Amino acid sequence: MTTTRETKRSESWTMKTIRIRHVRPYGEDPTDLHVRDGVLVDPVSDPDETIDADGLIALPGLVDLHTHLREPGGEEAETVGTGSAAAALGGYTAVFAMPNTDPVADSPVVVEHVWRRGREVGLVDVHPVGAVTVGLEGAKLAEMGMMAASPAGVRMFSDDGRCVNDPLIMRRALEYARALGAVVAQHAEDHRLTVGAQAHEGPVAARLGLAGWDPTAEESIIARDVMLAAAAGARLHVCHLSTARSTEILRWGRETLDAANGFSVSAEVTPHHLLLTDTAAEDYDPVHKVNPPLRPAADTEALRRALADGTLDCVATDHAPHAVEAKDCEWSAARPGMLGLQTALPVVVTTMVATGLLDWRGVARVCSEAPARIAGLTDQGRPLVAGEPATLTLVDPDAEWTVRGAALASRADNTPYEGMEMPVSVVHTMLRGRWTVRDGKVVGNER
Ligand code: DOR
Ligand code: ZN
Numbered sequence: 001m002t003t004t005r006e007t008k009r010s011e012s013w014t015m016k017t018i019r020i021r022h023v024r025p026y027g028e029d030p031t032d033l034h035v036r037d038g039v040l041v042d043p044v045s046d047p048d049e050t051i052d053a054d055g056l057i058a059l060p061g062l063v064d065l066h067t068h069l070r071e072p073g074g075e076e077a078e079t080v081g082t083g084s085a086a087a088a089l090g091g092y093t094a095v096f097a098m099p100n101t102d103p104v105a106d107s108p109v110v111v112e113h114v115w116r117r118g119r120e121v122g123l124v125d126v127h128p129v130g131a132v133t134v135g136l137e138g139a140k141l142a143e144m145g146m147m148a149a150s151p152a153g154v155r156m157f158s159d160d161g162r163c164v165n166d167p168l169i170m171r172r173a174l175e176y177a178r179a180l181g182a183v184v185a186q187h188a189e190d191h192r193l194t195v196g197a198q199a200h201e202g203p204v205a206a207r208l209g210l211a212g213w214d215p216t217a218e219e220s221i222i223a224r225d226v227m228l229a230a231a232a233g234a235r236l237h238v239c240h241l242s243t244a245r246s247t248e249i250l251r252w253g254r255e256t257l258d259a260a261n262g263f264s265v266s267a268e269v270t271p272h273h274l275l276l277t278d279t280a281a282e283d284y285d286p287v288h289k290v291n292p293p294l295r296p297a298a299d300t301e302a303l304r305r306a307l308a309d310g311t312l313d314c315v316a317t318d319h320a321p322h323a324v325e326a327k328d329c330e331w332s333a334a335r336p337g338m339l340g341l342q343t344a345l346p347v348v349v350t351t352m353v354a355t356g357l358l359d360w361r362g363v364a365r366v367c368s369e370a371p372a373r374i375a376g377l378t379d380q381g382r383p384l385v386a387g388e389p390a391t392l393t394l395v396d397p398d399a400e401w402t403v404r405g406a407a408l409a410s411r412a413d414n415t416p417y418e419g420m421e422m423p424v425s426v427v428h429t430m431l432r433g434r435w436t437v438r439d440g441k442v443v444g445n446e447r
Contacts, residue, residue: 016048017041018433023053023394025384027360033058035390038433042386053394056427059364061093061391062345063371063380065185065268066160066239066316068337069095069126071117072110073102077412078321080117080126085409086319086341087124088436091393091426094125094372094380095341099136100161106131106142108150115152123436127375130154132173132184136162141172148180155376158185160239161291163221165191170225174234178262183235183374186225188246189292193217198332200278200293208281210331213293215243222246226253226265233261237374240318241267242292244302247311266374268316269303271347272338276300276416286327286334287416290320293336307366308357314370317344321412339415342408345395346422354423379432390433399425409442 018035025031034044064087070078080097087095097114099105105114111128118126130147134140136159147154157177164170164186177184194217199205201212222238226249229236241247246267253265272290277297280288288294306312320337327334348367352358358366372381382388403420405413429437436443 016433017044019044019047019050020053020058020394021050023056023058025058026364027057027397030054033384035430035433038390040384040386040388040390051428055396055398056394057360057397058384059091059360059393059395060368060381060384061393061429061431062091062367063375063377064092064095064317064319064341064344065156065237065314065371065375067095067097067319067341068100068321069097069114070101070321072113076323077326078410080114081121082409082411083319083321083341084118084121084123084126085442088429088442089409089426089440090341090343091345091395091429092124092341093391093393093429093431093436094127094377096127096129096156096375098158098160099129099131104131104135105129106134106136108143108146108152111147111152111154112150123442124431125380127156128152128154129156129158129160129185132157132159132164133169138162138165138169141169141176144173144176144182145180148182155180155182156185156237157182158187158239160185160187163187163189163191167224167228171228171232174229174232174236178232178234181376183237185237185239186221187239188218188221188225188241190217190221198289199281200295202278202296204278204281208284210281215245215295218243218292219245219249223249226250226257229265230257230263233263235262236265238265238267240270240273240292240316241312242269242273242295242303243299247302247306251311266313268314268371269307269312270318271315271340271344271351272416273303274300274307274351275347280416281331284331286329286331287338287414287418289331289334289336290318290338291336304351304355304357307352308362313374314366315344315348316371317341321410322414323412327414337414339405339408339410339412341410343403343415343417343422345426346424347417349424350422390430392430393426394428396425396427399427401425
C-alpha cells in the first residue's frame with residue numbers, strides 16, 4: 001500500500017477539497033470519495049489534495065459509547081488529550097467519556113469541563129456521560145436536567161464502575177431520562193452478590209483461589225431493569241454485557257414487553273469479552289482483571305453470535321487505563337479494567353470478520369451506526385455518500401502489527417494483548433473533513 005499526498009494550494013482545511021482515490025467503502029468495490037468543506041461531495045475535478053487509498057477500506061468514523069478518559073483527577077492514567085489520540089488512532093471519531101472521575105461528573109461544571117477539553121484537543125468528539133447519582137453513591141439522583149441543559153448537552157447517564165443498585169432510584173432515573181430524551185446506561189452488577197469478587201465464578205477461579213463473581217449478579221439486574229424501563233416507557237442501555245443468559249434476557253424483553261410507549265433496550269459488548277476467556281487469569285497477571293470478568297468460552301461464543309444476529313447492538317471498548325501502581329500488584333489489590341481504543345477494531349475483525357460472522361458492512365453497523373443511533377448523534381455513523389459528513393476511517397485490511405503497550409498513545413499501558421498480532425491497521429482517520437490521523441500518526445495539535 002502506498003500513500004501519496006500532493007498539496008496544490010495552501011488553503012484552510014475548511015475550504016480544501018480532498019480526493020480519496022480508489023478506496024473500498026465498507027470493503028466493497030473501489031471508488032473515489034471526495035470531500036469539500038467537511039462534507040462528502042460529488043466528484044470534484046481539481047482537488048487540493050489527493051491521497052492514494054488503493055487497498056484501503058473506508059468505514060464511517062467509529063463511535064465508542066464507553067470510554068474512561070480519567071480526567072479530571074486520574075491524569076496519571078489518561079487525559080482527554082492522550083485518550084483522544086488513542087481514540088483517533090483506533091479509528092474513532094466520537095467517544096462517550098464515563099463519569100467515574102475525581103470529582104465525579106455529576107454536575108454541569110464537571111461535564112462542561114470534559115466537553116471543553118475535548119473541543120480544545122479536537123481529535124474526536126468527546127461527549128461526557130453524566131452520573132445517575134451524586135458521587136456514584138447510588139443514594140440521590142444527580143442533577144440530570146442541569147447536565148442535559150449544559151453546553152455539553154448530556155444525553156447519556158450512567159454510574160458505570162458501579163451499578164444503580166436501588167430499584168427505586170433506577171426507576172426515577174429512567175423516568176427523568178425519558179423526560180430529557182436521554183438514555184440510562186446501566187453497569188449491571190448486583191453488588192450484594194459480588195462482595196469481594198475477583199474473577200468469574202467457576203472452576204478456573206476455584207482452582208486459582210480467587211473469589212467468584214456470580215454471573216446472576218449481572219443477569220438479575222438486566223432482567224429487573226428491562227422491566228423497570230418498560231414500565232417507565234424509557235430507554236435502557238446495558239453496558240458491557242458478558243453472559244449468554246444476559247443475551248437471552250434481552251431477547252425475552254424485546255419480544256414480550258411493550259415497545260409502543262417509548263421503551264427500548266440496547267446493549268453493548270466489549271472486544272475483550274468477544275476474544276478473551278476466564279482462563280486468561282491463570283497467569284495471575286492483573287492485566288486480565290476486568291469488571292465484569294472474562295467469562296468461559298461458551299459465553300464468548302454466545303456473545304459473538306448475539307452481536308452477529310443483532311441481539312447485541314454494538315461494540316463498546318470500556319477503555320479503562322490504569323496507572324502502573326493500580327495494576328502492578330497482587331490480583332486482589334489491582335483495579336479492574338484494560339485498554340481498548342487502539343485494539344478494538346482489530347479484535348472485532350479477529351472475532352467477527354475472520355470467523356465469517358460479520359462483513360465490513362456489519363462492522364460499520366456495530367462499531368459506528370448503532371452506537372451513534374443509541375446516543376442520538378445525528379452527525380456520526382452516517383452513510384459514506386455525498387451530502388453526509390466526511391467523518392470516516394480508512395483501514396488497511398492486510399497490515400498486521402504487534403501490540404506493544406508502551407507504544408500505544410494512552411498514558412497507561414495495561415493492554416491484555418501485549419505481544420499479540422493484530423490483523424488490520426487504521427491508516428487514516430478524518431473528522432468533518434479534517435485529518436486527525438495520517439499514515440498511522442496523530443495529526444497536529446495539543447496532546
Ligand atoms: O473493568 C472496569 N473498569 N469495569 C468498570 O466498570 C469500570 C472500569 C474502570 O473505571 O476502570
Ligand atoms: Zn462498567
